[in-house]
Amino acid sequence: MAEYRGKAIVKGVAIGKLFFYSKEKGQVRRTSVTDINAEKARYESAKTEALRQLGEIYEKALKEVGEENAAIFEVHQMFLEGDEFNESVISIIETEKVNAEYAVARTGDNLADMFAAMDDDYFKARSADMKDISERVLNVLMGGVNDNTPKEPVILIAEDLAPSETVQMDKNNLLSFVTRLGSSNSHTAILARNMDIPALIGIDIDKAWSGKEAIVDGNKGLLIIDPDSDTLSEYEAKLKKQKEEKELLKTLKGKEDVTLDGKHIKLYANIGGVGDVADVLKNDAKGIGLFRSEFLYLESDDFPTEEQQFEAYRKVAQMMAGKKVIIRTLDIGADKQVDYFKLDKEDNPALGYRAIRICLQQPEIFKTQLRALLRASAFGNIAIMYPMIISEDEVLKIKEISSSVKEELKAEGIPFDENIEEGIMIETPAAAVISDKLARLVDFFSIGTNDLTQYTLAVDRQNAKLEAIADTHHEAVLRLIELVCKNAHEAGIWAGICGELGSDLELTERFMKMGVDELSVSSARVLPVRQKIRQSKAFS
């Protein structure tokens, strides 16, 4: 038994035979030709065939991964039909009197190098497209497709997989992907996610493994080869449980979040980084109700730049494709310390210099984040949420800063969503009690039940000795939640819950009756909460 650790890009367990896949790349040789016209004709007919294949792949991808992800193959067709590719191939054939294969390979390499040298990520990524296109034409020129795709269900291992390769495989024969290269946003990852099969990257695969029995543990990022019988039976049990859960939850996917008596709830997910979006989509949350932006600060040795932040927010907004993404501004301080903020030691950090308090005293940090958030809002449906509010005065100051940042962007001609929703967290008893006043100033409320409970009960949630009295169902907290919902509705705004309590199934029905409009829970809890909502009544 041997274990290899990689990075899991799609969770889950798979058991099966390993199958090594490699693109049978024939060696391209440079040979001199005498009949240049015949060589050009060979290229033209190979190009026509390649275009036909791309058309077919586009149609297939359309069905399997959707319009947005299939568009790449339409773009491949456009590149191949464009003048430059053709002119370059023809010119190499004519001037060097060489074979079409060599001319195509060189053209592909040259164009790939040109894109690889560009500084923008989007344009850089087009380099792989150039290679994919030239390899397709080469494949036709060199005698057609070598079909070495699996013929029975296997765990596919490969160096890397190009988009066109994954699309062409028979999905019934794929239990899992394990590759050495690739990223969590690669086409293969998207496909694995859509098919809901576990996938690992970053494992130094060996083609000698082909044919061996193996286990992929996409929860731990493990590939286990030749498992012993104990391990195998342990994973067989996991696989069985996984299948049962999937069956149950499949019936809930795509279903509306609506109570028996017709109240619609926005059921969103909480995330702590770009990598969590996959789980959000997999579990069919209708949006992101809390995107904790702290990871940008915690993973960094210095203040993250506007550009770094913008990239992260934009990515999430785009991956969510128009669904709501509520991003909370930085919540550093208290239990989340960062060295470069140089915060003083405090006796009582939970009540200290943290979150919005830092933002309002050090507005340069705040403005950088707001600029990044607003710029990203041009790419999707972003809303901004401010934490740790206790007064109207704070909200007014925030609005002043946010307006000045918007004016700045306008003056610079940078696009952003001018109707962006801005809301606040209700996580202090103060904010809950004056929520009637706060509601007139903002677009929504999101109740952070963890802090609200700790502050209302004056019980430290980290202290194990207090566990017995840390009653998360305490009537005081529930009454505050009810008050916040009532005040929100009177002012015509919505109110949600993004704390732990949101996924407490014992309270789901009570929340519905209180008028909670949104629940944001961890991805894994989305479908169980959906099930509970659909069994609850809101009005009786």
Added chain:
Amino acid sequence: MKTFTYTITDPVGIHARPAGLLAKAAKTSGSKVTISANGKSADASKLIMLMGLGIKCGTEVTVSVEGGDEAKAAADMEQFFKDNL
């Protein structure tokens, strides 16, 4: 020769799909359409070269149209940019 300037508002800049449409439109215009930005220029009918300019959101591009029915081609191009980029 007719020229106009336009500031790109598409968030990803001149990316593959609109670039493909632009190349087609330029080719059928009957005029020679040149795009310049960041000190470089490219024939708009050439998709790969056009993308090689790496034009991002917020960049001001200069479009020049030469030969054929310049007035009409320039007006069509300007409309194309407004609609797609």
